[in-house]
Amino acid sequence: xxxxxxxxxxxxxxxxxxxxxxxxxxxxxxxxxxxxxxxxxxxxxxxxxxxxxxxxxxxxxxxxxxxxxxxxxxxxxxxxxxxxxxxxxxxxxxxxxxxxxxxxxxxxxxxxxxxxxxxxxxxxxxxxxxxxxxxxxxxxxxxxxxxxxxxxxxxxxxxxxxxxxxxxxxxxxxxxxxxxxxxxxxxxxx
Ligand code: AMP
Numbered sequence: 001x002x003x004x005x006x007x008x009x010x011x012x013x014x015x016x017x018x019x020x021x022x023x024x025x026x027x028x029x030x031x032x033x034x035x036x037x038x039x040x041x042x043x044x045x046x047x048x049x050x051x052x053x054x055x056x057x058x059x060x061x062x063x064x065x066x067x068x069x070x071x072x073x074x075x076x077x078x079x080x081x082x083x084x085x086x087x088x089x090x091x092x093x094x095x096x097x098x099x100x101x102x103x104x105x106x107x108x109x110x111x112x113x114x115x116x117x118x119x120x121x122x123x124x125x126x127x128x129x130x131x132x133x134x135x136x137x138x139x140x141x142x143x144x145x146x147x148x149x150x151x152x153x154x155x156x157x158x159x160x161x162x163x164x165x166x167x168x169x170x171x172x173x174x175x176x177x178x179x180x181x182x183x184x185x186x187x188x189x190x
Pocket of ligand 1: 032084086088092144
């Protein structure tokens with residue numbers, strides 16, 4: 001079972017990704033976390049990525065695809081993978097099909113974690129006060145939400161076309177959203 005978790009910055013897909021991984025024994029691959037790890041390690045990829053992340057822009061497709069390819073190969077025996085924050089462009093979605101296809105795998109479902117815009121902004125501002133993330137400042141948040149609508153939202157259409165799109169609501173509580181996701185996953189694996 002391979003799941004692409006989709007949603008705007010601040011939608012809570014990272015939290016949900018962790019919960020699903022724990023419950024079902026899947027591997028959680030968060031592209032944002034992986035990139036922040038590269039930055040912390042001061043690697044060549046991290047130094048390059050930081051230039052984009054600090055401005056609220058997406059890092060180049062090649063960079064994130066190369067990193068994800070290594071992670072997929074490393075985890076090819078996992079019983080499930082949760083992709084959180086990837087794919088974020090159509091190019092990435094197409095490459096993901098190829099990278100998984102190499103191991104006889106595919107994305108079974110893409111789950112959109114939906115939160116309305118005002119709540120997203122408020123959650124991100126609040127997170128910025130505690131997270132210390134360089135991209136959780138109000139200006140960068142606006143930019144990231146705009147990038148999400150322009151570049152990332154079309155990825156939903158990619159999965160809708162192939163009947164793999166599902167949506168859950170995360171405007172209320174973490175628990176309620178998690179329950180909706182669990183129902184979906186249980187149905188798919190039964
Ligand atoms: P996130 O933690 O998912 O909000 O990601 C933080 C930042 O990392 C994003 O604003 C992008 O700059 C970068 N990033 C994460 N995933 C991707 C991706 N799949 N493609 C391009 N940039 C990404």
